[in-house]
Amino acid sequence: MLNDLLMTDALMEVVSDAREKANKHGERFNIFSILRAHRDEARTHSRFLHELLNPQGRHGEGSAFLHLFLENVLRLQASGEGRYRVSRELATEEKRRVDIVIESSDTIVGIELKIDAADQPAQLHDYYQELQRRAGGDKQIVLVYLTLDGKSPSAMSLNSLRKEKVACLSFADDVSLWLQACIEKSQHKPALAxxxxxxxxLIHNLTGKGGTMNDLVAGELNSDMERFKESLEVEKSLPKAKASVQEVFWQELRAALESEFGITPSVYGGKSIAAISKDYYSKSRDNKHVGLKMPICRLEDKDIYLYINLYHAVHYGLRVENESGIAIPSPDLREMTRKEIGKGNAEADREATWLICYYYNPAAGDNDKIINFNDFNSAAVGLLDDEMRRTLIADMVAHQGELAEKAKALCSR
Structure with missing residues (x-):
């Protein structure tokens, strides 16, 4: 890993020992991580939580888990058995989808999950409006914003909605404690437990809590002054080292795109590739939507662009821009594109401003190729290897070329 390149032998020993201790009871053998589904909001987290909360779930425990969640997490008085309806991906009038909705005769709860996806304009505002519409003035409304660390939603997502109307919960504390209660409740069913x-x-691994390797390393460093000093020097060096890896990626990707399309992609989110790479790891930087873009074709009055965007992970696809150079929703074109091409595999594919969006070429690999510069995962570290980096970029650009040709075919109709 990148950290290893900057470590002394003493720090390497600490990390190695911690890695072994953290797997003492097979903790690294996690089925979600092995299947590379650990960060998938829709197909992993939303589905699993919905299944536990659903009184008709295959767990066979009725409303037991749901009541634990309502009473212990949301501090709501749960009604009797069979009085709740739990739905997933509830459509709103604005054609958005609330991840999970819990509804009874007197209460309606909407839950928005965030693992990697960014807030969208007026997202929570629209969700609250939908809950209000469904409540009809007769039900208590609870809108939950569930993130890894319990952070507050952005002003952009709230729009005119007051932040007091949103309950901010965390996977790290709230969900983890609820899951522990569910485990204790299901001891009579070992497979379920x-x-x-x-x-x-998985939640512990994502949030750095509960005996993970990070916890054990921290414990060792806290008791050794010299090693702690060494780790501080490594910490100071890491942002610059990560930025340099990211900069090489963007430079080579832009060169490959220019060779493929005969157009030099423009940089957005900053003045230059060097600037967006450096600023990405700045503590003062809130907006991490940066990357490259280039025009592909024009359909009537709509300009279609190829975007390669970075938030936490690199994702790419087709978007429509307005005259101000801002990506905007185009429902009709989005529907047409998806009929012709299908759906993408990125979380952002659910967002209205993307016609289609991918993390990687689904025909030429798996999600080991997802480059997460925020967590600096194994794919990001792999960019240090010249051959691996060039192979990944070549595959990415080849797929982007296919998308561009399909977009041009749509435009020529």
Whole structure:
């Protein structure tokens, strides 16, 4: 890993020992991580939580888990058995989807999950409006914003909605404690309890809590002054080192795109590739939507662009721009594109401003190729290897070329 390149032998020993201790009971054997589904909001987190909360779920425990969530997490008085309806991906009038909705005769709860996806304009505002519409003035409304660390939603997502109307919960504390209660409640069903334990361990891994390797390394460093000093020097060096890896990626990707399309992509989110790479790791930087873009074709009055965007992970696809150079929703063109091409595999593919969006070419690899510069995962570290980096970029550009040709075919009709 990148950290290893900057470490002394003493620090390497600490990390190695911690890695071994953290796997003492097989904790690294996590089914979600092995299947590379650990950060998938829709297909992993939303589905698993919905299944536990659903009184008709295959766990066979009725409303037991739901009541634990309502009473212990949301501090709501749960009604009797069979009085709740739990739905997933509830469509709103604005053609958005609330991740999970819990509804009874007197209460409606909407839950928005965030792992990697960014807030969208007026997202929570629209969700609250939908809950209000469904409540009809007769039900208590609770809108939950569930993130890894319990952070507050952006002003952009709230729009005119007051922040007091949103309950901010965290996977790290609120969900983890609830899962522990579910595990204790299901001890009579070992397979069920083990499944929930795997998900709880996944949450611990994502949030850095509960005996993970990070916790053990921290414990060792706290008791050794010299090693702690060494780690501080490594910490100071890491942002610059990560930025340099990211800069090489963007430079080579832009050169490959220019060779493929005969057009030099423009940089957005900053003045230059060097600037967006450096600023990405700045503590003062809130907006991490940066990358490259280039025009592909024009359909009637709509300009279609190829975007390669970075928030946490690199994702790319087709978007429509207005005259001010801002990506805007185009429902009709989005529907047409998806009929012809299908759906993308990135979280952002759910967002209205993308016609289609991918993390990687689904025909030429798996999600090991997802480059997450925020967490600096194994794919990001792999960019240090010249051959691996060039192979990944070549595959990415080849797929982007296919998307561009399909877009041009749509435009020529």
């Amino acid at each position: 083990h499944a929930i334990q795997h998900y709880q361990q």
